[in-house]
Amino acid sequence: MQAALSDRLVGIISPRAMRRRMAARAGAELVDMSLKAARPSGGRRRYEAGRHNRLTRDWHPGSGSADATITQDLGVMRNRSRDLARNNPYVAALVRQLVANLVGDGIEARAAHPDPAIQKLAQEIWLKFARSKVDGRHDFYGLQKLAVRTMVEGGDVLNVWTAKDGVPDARCRLVEGDQLETPSGLWGLLNTNGPLIRDGVEFDGAGDRAAYHLLRDHPGDMLRGLLRKYDRVDAQHVDHMFEPTRPGQTRGVPWLAPSMMVVRMLQDLDVAIATKKRMQACIGIIRTMSRDEDEEEVDVGTETEAGEDEGSGSPALERMVPGMVVEGLPGEEYTTITPTADGDSDTFYRQQLRSVAAAIGIPDHLMTGDVGQANYSSLRAATVAFWAVLDDWQWNVIVPFLCDPAFARVMRREALLRREPRLAECTAEWTPPPRQWVDPIKDVAALVMQERAGFINKPEILAQRGKEYRAHFEEKAAVQALGDKLGLVFDTDPRRVNGSGALQPPSGFVLPxxxxxxxxxxxxxxxxxxxxxxxxxxxxxxxxxxxxxxxxxxxxxxxxxxxxxxxxxxxxxxxxxx
Incomplete structure (x- = not known):
């Protein structure tokens, strides 16, 4: 760096001061150069994730809409997802655990209405429907299980309501997403004068779903699937359930979509590891003939069916098995090959399985069954986080797209048949399956403290255990009345015995x-x-x-x-x- 005129003048009097001035000016220039290098081109601030450089050279994401990114690959993803659920043990366990935790023995409804008589009548009507063969084979709780499993594997499912014996909305029929298809392929793009149809869903002028175009038979059926005949079903008779992830999304995608490639890679890795394990159980051998022995003079004999050379007694080395003893010919040399150990393949395999479970949103031990590296705190934290995901799926997907429409249809139907319009005003309070406690003593104590503090009430606590509080209270009162009549005092009766087993002091609000x-x-x-x-x-x-x-x-x-x-x-x- 060349000294400025002012620096040289100062240097005549004090060379040390001149050096300090030059050092300060050099430092300022370096800072200015750093700021210029960090400033984006054009003077605008930008996100690093939006830059184009050597690290993002091969990253070319599409800019299509929600439907554009789904339509072309939906069929392939659906078939691959079902294949993994059929043949991969981890994916099979994952799907089964998801369905068990989301539906369990059924998501039950509690009818709600200001009039207790109407509420009781609506509850009786719903229970009668839910426990009947709603599709000719399953009750409504079995239908929930099958619908949720179909959605998880295939991305979406349709519950089509039809009439039975002249009664509307009396029968259900689950339809896989394979049968929801736009007729004539490019109909939705070329039919500019008619209704808009996307992926088999017809929309009206306001953008609402007007109808569904369904194949009468599954396209994968060996015989009838080739006919490809369509039915236009009005949207008021169809409940379409899937998890939307973008605005304007018409169809759902299989829940395994983000992790399919990882699972497939793990399948190949599993085969490679198994093959290597088999090789480690054997000793590879290389046979070298003697240099001073002419190969043409060696009597190779004839090969038997067992793969042995009769003339020399030497085995067919291409068919090595564990425990084999090799007898060589005179002059032959044998070199053994011992495969190396697996290394960290087990750690890598476990990490990839964790990524698959994380992509779905469930704890990895539910998929793998491995709790060897877990403790109470980690299991508790994972379970609580999983419950939050379950709440999201249950209350934002299953209840609004499958359960609520079913309850409303049944109440409307019975309001017409019984000529009681107030039944159509009934709503449902849904109770998911009870969730098992990680530590029952601590969890029950926490519920008691929350109720005493006024944070929750008994109906809410009972709902978490899958119980309808009115029926539960009536049953409890009947049991207590019978016990009092027979002169029985149970250790679990808080009217008579306290928590430590001692008799409760008589209280006016307790005794009859x-x-x-x-x-x-x-x-x-x-x-x-x-x-x-x-x-x-x-x-x-x-x-x-x-x-x-x-x-x-x-x-x-x-x-x-x-x-x-x-x-x-x-x-x-x-x-x-x-």
Missing amino acids: KDDADSRSVVSFFGRMLDATERGDRAAINQGFVEAATALRDGDPNGQAMAAIIGALTGADEPENRE
């Missing part, structure tokens, strides 16, 4: 009204007994006053109270009357 007289006598006896043991004369005198007052007023408990105070004190009158 018919026992009011005996309650007052028992309470008086307890207070007097305690006062006598403590030698509390004031409390004993107060007891005499209460007994005398009861006798004077004609209270039927007066005689008993006087007898109690006399028996405990041995006197008929108080020693000191205040």
Whole structure:
């Protein structure tokens, strides 16, 4: 760096000051150069993820709409997803765990209406429908399980409602996404004068779903699938369930889509590792003939069916098996080959399985069954996070697209048949399957504390366990009444026994009204007994006053109270009357 004129003038007086000035100016120039290098071209701030450089040279994502990115590959992804669910043990376990946690033994409905009579009638109607053969084979809870599994594997599922014996919306039929297809291929693009059809879904002028174009038979059927005959089904008769991830999305994608390639790679890796393990069980051998021996003079004999050379006794080395002993010919040399160990393939395999589970949103131990590296805290954290994902799927996908429409259809149908329009006003409060506790003692204690603090109520707690609170309370009251009638006291009855197993003190709001007289006598006896043991004369005198007052007023408990105070004190009158 060349010194400026001012620096040289300063240097005449103080060379040290000149060097400091030059060093400061050089540092300032370096900072300015760094800022210019970091500033984007054109002076605009940009995201690093949007830059084009050598690190992103091969990254060319498409800019298509939600439907454009799905339509062309949906069929291939659907077929591959089902193949993995059929043949890959980890994917099979993943799908089964998802369905079990999302649906379990069924997502149940609790009818809600301001009129208790209508509410009770609606509940009876729904239970009768849900437990019937809604599709000719499954009840509604079995239909939920099959619908959710179809959505997970194929991306979407359609529940088509049809009439039965002249009654509308009386029968369900699940249809796979394979049968939802636009007629004549390019109909949705070329038919500019008609309705807009995307992937088999017809839209009206307002952009709402108007109809679904369904193949009568599955296209994969060996015989009838070749006919490819379509039916236009009005949208009011179809419930289309899938998980939307972008606005304007018409169809859903298989849930395994982000991790299919990883699973496929792991399948190939699994075969390679298994082959290597088999090789490690054998000893590879290379046979070298003697140099001073002419190959033409060696009697090779004839090869038998077992692969052995009869002339030399030497085995066919291409067919090595574990435990084989090789006998060589004179002059032959054998070199063994021992394969190396697997290294860190097990760690890599486990990490990739974790990525597959994370892509779906479930804890990896549910897919692999491996909890060897887990503890209570990690399992608890993973389970709580998984419950949040379950809530999202249940309340934002399954309930609004499958359960709510079914309940509304049944109530509308019965409102017409029974001529009771108030049934159509009923809504449903859905109860997912109960979730098993990680630590029952801690979890129950937490629920009790939340209820005592007023954060939740008993109906909400019972709903989490899959119980309808009205029916539960009625059943509990019936059991307690029968126990009281037979004179039974259970250790789990909080009216009689506290948490430590001791008898509860009598309380007016606990005992029945018919026992009011005996309650007052028992309470008086307890207070007097305690006062006598403590030698509390004031409390004993107060007891005499209460007994005398009861006798004077004609209270039927007066005689008993006087007898109690006399028996405990041995006197008929108080020693000191205040």
